Amino acid sequence: MAQQVRGVIAPGKNEPVRIETIVIPDPGPGEAVVKVQTCGVCHTDLHYKQGGITDDYPFLLGHEAAGVVESVGEGVTEVAPGDFVVLNWRAVCGECRACRRGRPWYCFATHNAEQKMTLTDGTELTPALGIGAFAEKTLVAAGQCTKVDPEASPAAAGLLGCGVMAGIGAAINTGGVTRGDSVAVIGCGGVGDAAVAGSLLAGAGKIIAVDIDDRKLAKAKEMGATHTVNSREKDPVEAIRELTGGFGADVVIEAVGRPETYEQAFYARDLAGTVVLVGVPTPEMKIELPLAEVFGRGGALKSSWYGDCLPSRDFPMLIDLYRQGRLDLDAFVTETIQLDQVEQAFERMHHGDVLRSVVVL
The missing domain is CATH 3.90.180.10 (Medium-chain alcohol dehydrogenases, catalytic domain)
Incomplete structure (x- = not known):
């Protein structure tokens, strides 16, 4: 009835x-x-x-x-x-x-x-x-x-x-973050902070949080970021390179969904590094990149759908980590x-x- x-x-x-x-x-x-x-x-x-x-x-x-x-x-x-x-x-x-x-x-x-x-x-x-x-x-x-x-x-x-799985999955499932990797996360809302937490779970050696809001950067630090960058005050690409020996991060996760922040992610990764787009763009947005740079930098440009998760596999596993005090x-x-x-x-x-x-x- x-x-x-x-x-x-x-x-x-x-x-x-x-x-x-x-x-x-x-x-x-x-x-x-x-x-x-x-x-x-x-x-x-x-x-x-x-x-x-x-x-x-x-x-x-x-x-x-x-x-x-x-x-x-x-x-x-x-x-x-x-x-x-x-x-x-x-x-x-x-x-x-x-x-x-x-x-x-x-x-x-x-x-x-x-x-x-x-x-x-x-x-x-x-x-x-x-x-x-x-x-x-x-x-x-x-x-x-x-x-x-x-x-x-x-x-x-x-x-x-939704959001927490999208961020954790962007780091672990899509980005393939693993032990010792350097990771930069651009945009520290719920999805970005989840990407920080996922990178920490995966054993990343350096996790750089980037945002324009100091309140969000402070929260990202609580979630596991080792370094923060206020991109209103400092060029994020230069800052990420400085924090990674001049090379760029192994994995850069873009959690904003805007052309300008995607471009920052592209140039802030190391050679053969990975860019993960998990921020959701609007239909009219477009990105233009030099094709020679796309070729010359190698690596991977990926989009993360729902953190590329399989709910039956990932939800129980993450709840177990939560119950163990690890997430x-x-x-x-x-x-x-x-x-x-x-x-x-x-x-x-x-x-x-x-x-x-x-x-x-």
Whole structure:
């Protein structure tokens, strides 16, 4: 029987979000209803609100979530009612050419729930990243539910659902950071700080955090950065080279998503070094680089999709590291808020006042 719950929607481009009654259908084949416990306020939700992703309004916002499976549909075997899960937006299909080649983290046919959640008048909602978790309950594909240790804090665990996983994965999975590497991270918001934390986990010898905000640089230092560079005060390329013996970093992670910072990343890497783009650009942005420099520097220019993660592999592993005290996920939670405070959380995010606001339901 369909249920009615409270949820936060974005009704139109740049309009304030509001709380509405959301209709959640019973799960169909391959689907699950999850009782949401926490959901982080991510920049991607703000992009949805601003029309930067699609114009399929109204959106049911929220996607960095943890909760408990309430019910499942026909044929679901991977999770069961009562399981504590982190929601992910890459439910791999197992059948596409990437999956068949043993690279499911590149799955080209990830899927969401078939049924639509709606408003009480029948208006269909577009869930953010196929999740829509600024709500007391949500309907997802069962493959979007990843079981993790139920002793983990939901507020911390849910952040693996997007930004923290993107940053850690950009360092470990995409960038291949390993013992003794020098790493530079440009942009120290939630994703950048997660890249710092991931580099620390991988055993990097030097981790250089770059930002224009001293508050963010101080937080990056807490997360494991060995050096910081305020790029308002000093050319970041020169600073990174100075800190790496004049060579440049082995891996440079760009967590801003702008042409100018990508160019900085390109020139701040060592010969045969790696640039990882994990910051999300807007459609009109373009980059121009001398082809001779691309050839002459060698190495790799990579994009990181969701930290190239495989949720079934990476989420439980990272939660285990968190439970062992080796990964401080709690440090990413700046504040906990209520469902009716999402609009104010967007403002604090815009001004750089928080690493993550987390809605607790």
